[in-house]
Amino acid sequence: MENAGEGSAEEGTVRMAGAQTLVRGLEVLTAVAHGPRKLPDLSEALGLTRSTTHRLATNLVELRFLNFTPRVGYSLGPKLLELGHLASRQMNLPRVAHDYLVQLSQQTGDTVHLGIRDADRALYLDKVQGSRRIEISSRIGERQPLRSTGIGKALLLDDSEQSLRQIYEDETRAFPGYRVGEAEWLERMHQYQKSGYAFDLEENEDRIRCVAAPIRDAGANIIGSISVSGAAQYMDDARMKLLIDQVIGTAGAISSEFGWASNTRP
Amino acid sequence: MENAGEGSAEEGTVRMAGAQTLVRGLEVLTAVAHGPRKLPDLSEALGLTRSTTHRLATNLVELRFLNFTPRVGYSLGPKLLELGHLASRQMNLPRVAHDYLVQLSQQTGDTVHLGIRDADRALYLDKVQGSRRIEISSRIGERQPLRSTGIGKALLLDDSEQSLRQIYEDETRAFPGYRVGEAEWLERMHQYQKSGYAFDLEENEDRIRCVAAPIRDAGANIIGSISVSGAAQYMDDARMKLLIDQVIGTAGAISSEFGWASNTRP
DNA sequence: TTACGAGTCCCAATTTGTGAGACTATGGCG
DNA sequence: CGCCATAGTCTCACAAATTGGGACTCGTAA
Numbered sequence: 001m002e003n004a005g006e007g008s009a010e011e012g013t014v015r016m017a018g019a020q021t022l023v024r025g026l027e028v029l030t031a032v033a034h035g036p037r038k039l040p041d042l043s044e045a046l047g048l049t050r051s052t053t054h055r056l057a058t059n060l061v062e063l064r065f066l067n068f069t070p071r072v073g074y075s076l077g078p079k080l081l082e083l084g085h086l087a088s089r090q091m092n093l094p095r096v097a098h099d100y101l102v103q104l105s106q107q108t109g110d111t112v113h114l115g116i117r118d119a120d121r122a123l124y125l126d127k128v129q130g131s132r133r134i135e136i137s138s139r140i141g142e143r144q145p146l147r148s149t150g151i152g153k154a155l156l157l158d159d160s161e162q163s164l165r166q167i168y169e170d171e172t173r174a175f176p177g178y179r180v181g182e183a184e185w186l187e188r189m190h191q192y193q194k195s196g197y198a199f200d201l202e203e204n205e206d207r208i209r210c211v212a213a214p215i216r217d218a219g220a221n222i223i224g225s226i227s228v229s230g231a232a233q234y235m236d237d238a239r240m241k242l243l244i245d246q247v248i249g250t251a252g253a254i255s256s257e258f259g260w261a262s263n264t265r266p
Numbered sequence: 267m268e269n270a271g272e273g274s275a276e277e278g279t280v281r282m283a284g285a286q287t288l289v290r291g292l293e294v295l296t297a298v299a300h301g302p303r304k305l306p307d308l309s310e311a312l313g314l315t316r317s318t319t320h321r322l323a324t325n326l327v328e329l330r331f332l333n334f335t336p337r338v339g340y341s342l343g344p345k346l347l348e349l350g351h352l353a354s355r356q357m358n359l360p361r362v363a364h365d366y367l368v369q370l371s372q373q374t375g376d377t378v379h380l381g382i383r384d385a386d387r388a389l390y391l392d393k394v395q396g397s398r399r400i401e402i403s404s405r406i407g408e409r410q411p412l413r414s415t416g417i418g419k420a421l422l423l424d425d426s427e428q429s430l431r432q433i434y435e436d437e438t439r440a441f442p443g444y445r446v447g448e449a450e451w452l453e454r455m456h457q458y459q460k461s462g463y464a465f466d467l468e469e470n471e472d473r474i475r476c477v478a479a480p481i482r483d484a485g486a487n488i489i490g491s492i493s494v495s496g497a498a499q500y501m502d503d504a505r506m507k508l509l510i511d512q513v514i515g516t517a518g519a520i521s522s523e524f525g526w527a528s529n530t531r532p
Numbered sequence: 533t534t535a536c537g538a539g540t541c542c543c544a545a546t547t548t549g550t551g552a553g554a555c556t557a558t559g560g561c562g
Numbered sequence: 563c564g565c566c567a568t569a570g571t572c573t574c575a576c577a578a579a580t581t582g583g584g585a586c587t588c589g590t591a592a
Contacts, residue, residue, distance in 0.1 A: 019287055019324075019548095019549075022291035022326075025285065025291070030345075030349070039538065049582045052581060052582065058540090063289065065292065081354055081483070083296070083350060085484035085525060086300075090302065090341045091347070217347065218351035258344055287550095304568095304569070306570095314551090315551045316570085317571095317572085318549080321550090336558095336570085
């Protein structure tokens, strides 16, 4: 009852339901994505004849999905810029992320949060309650400090040293009494930045620990973050270590909905 | 020598060389661009049967060019974000614009410039000499003031009142002796902002007048500008008025290479 | 000049896409 | 509580659209 039983994801070219021409055309598109290509390169890369490739490419050019520059090759066209931009307007993080959050919550049994950066605070956009009987005192729409929450720290993973200092000091002014000193905090943040995740070790709320990771868009910019939070009794160091992969994995899956591809290099 | 003689751009569905399925699929894509659509809407809008539309859409979803949300409809997918982003990396203004500049220069007989904003100055990236025997003392790579050049003013057409004042005052400090007063200048800029073009009335260089217009990207941001410059003797008010449409037209054509679509509304 | 590579075009064979409609699932309404 | 309406999914026989071999045209390099 599955569609196309032999769905072994070989290498891009999976067998699909009746739209060969469309699929091939779009494959041309993605083949060109990695840099301008000439017709023979394309036809070889896709395993198509020159005729077919040419017809496809010509149509894509006429519809402005590709540019053609004689003696240079085909490159991505304006229509993709246009659609890409419109796509980013249509996406919205909470809607796209929600299902992933639910799934992560079920896998871990813990409460999962989604947040974005709102000026100099972390703004909580979604919360999926875990199965354990622990209440976490966060609410959707609430703004929390960046420096002491998992969500917040994950949002800072691309910030410069200077920017981090700035934030730490601003928040110290606004909320005194944070128990991690500046040097120590910066040290930890550097570690998190290298590793691609962040912890909250009962810093923001007593007895609550979190594992968090950033969500990125097509430009690799951090557009949000997720965290798994639990009572310290369930969150010993060993378990937090285990959660890292799951949290990064889920964040990565959401990121790829926003066009992020781990192999995007300038 | 033209491509496709009968190119009356009726309404999306133009007849083209052998790739119906591809074209239809891409039409589905652009139909979804204007907001999430349900299957029946799509099939009616494109004049296709439900079956066909569904097959196309399904394939687009599998390739991540579309998202499907039950009970909501189809929306643009992550792959478009990804390709849009890559496309913007492949584009570069001078290369894309050059041919348009040459064409505009030939049409008008005047010298045409291309510039971008570089911090608080206008940076000249390209210059196409006109047919008249007039030397204009600009050079590619040169940085000029924003407030007194056509190129510069066109770059400011989206700036706020506050930002304009700031720039005027900064440049007054750097280059005293500009003959247009602040109030007058702001007044003119407001007029230009409303109209979508800008003049340089011998402000930057004696006896030289320009007509300029901005180039926009998919997000409607101003990414550069072009200007037609000529000796004042050839550039009376009447001729400048006539040039406006040509300059705006050329700027618009370049803009559309960058995914700008005049009908892009939030 | 010849040779070559890249792009363009043509046409018969047939693979592939098409559309009518049956079928399923889901939510709203009487 | 069950029935209708709506949205989406799937199948199949037919025919239309796509395919690819190869010929043709440029323009550049040798």
